[in-house]
Amino acid sequence: MPSWALFMVTSCFLLAPQSLAQVTSQDVSLLASDSETLNCFSRTFEDLTCFWDEEEAEPNGTYQLLYAYSGEKPRACPLSSQSMPPFGTRYVCQFPAQDEVRLFFPLHLWVKNVFLNQTQTQRVLFVDSVGLPAPPNIIKAKGGSQPGELQFSWEAPAPEINDFLRYELRYGPKDPKNSTGPTVMQLISTETCCPALRRPNSAPTLDQPPCIQHTVPQQDGAKQTFPTREAPSLTVMGGSCLISGLQPGNSYWLQLRSQPDGVSLRGSWGSWSFPVTTDLPRDAVAIGLQCFTLDLKNVTCQWQKQDHASSQGFFYHSRARCCPRER
Secondary structure, three states: OOHHHHHHHHHHHHHHHHHOOOOOHHHHHHOOOOOOOOEEEEOOOOOOEEEEEEOOOOOOOOEEEEEEEOOOOOEEEOEEEEEEOOOEEEEEEEOOOHHHOOOOOOEEEEEEEOOOOEEEEEEEEOHHHOEOOOOOEEEEEEEOOOOOOEEEEEEOOOHHHHHHEEEEEEEEEOOOOOOOOOOEEEEEOOOOOOHHHOOOOOOOOOOOOOOOOOOOOEEOOOOOOOOOOOOOEEEEEOOEEEEEOOOOOOEEEEEEEEEEOOOOOOEOOOOOOOOEEEEOOOOOOOOOOEEEOOOOOOOEEEOOOOOOOOOOOOOOOOOOOOOOOOO
8 A cells, every 4th residue: 555545544544533523603602601611511411522712723732631530530531623713723522431421420620731731721510510402303293182272292312311301492473474473482391291101211292181281471582472362371291282372274383492400400401493383274163164973983074165275184083181280
């Protein structure tokens, strides 16, 4: 093999680790309230990522990030780097092994300038206090059993910490002509619905029976809620939720984010999930929907079609029972 080819292969192996740990601008903005020079966060409390910024690029090997738990020898965390405009560098360390991340124990961290043999910055933290959860995923939404209801469910990206998170909902009407339309933000209660009926690590479904628990929605800044109807109420069902009081026949978007509940685990609000949109069915009375059965097996429905509008019919069973309120 030519010497230049060996050099290229070796260079690839040396540069590859730099892509293992990346810190996005969104991560930085979510941690903006942290005044620490050395920032750290954990997605699942089984991992840890730390980073700091330098205004000028330095030669490779200039810095080391050392860490140690009380009574243990310091160890070096492998560093990667990201270019920061105009000439700066962001140094990132992702802890190499899960057993290096421990909860409820003080973790000592310090950045060392190897060439000057000086400690540049240091910090002591608890991993259980620096949570930054990933956004909820697999969000499903559909119309409820009553006019103006929107039912949705979600999964936590890390199911093992789902019971230690609280969720916030953001939603509003989808209006292509008005991207800054009314938005409602609402904190979802952490009450669990029918815990005995849910299998461990099972995903919440849209067919879970609703447990009605009305709360007062909070508005996002000075934006107004829907002026033609009462303020929507929220019904919590553990990993699923029911919004009522919306406009039948309209389209809505919604997003979710999560934060450690502050009891056992603490941290910052994570990023919002990607928006999910759904179309609510029209009011049955407004379209003259009527259904009947002659043999208790087949159901016939008829309704009035709106001008220049397409329509479809969907049939599903609605469960009337509700989960017990006692946990």
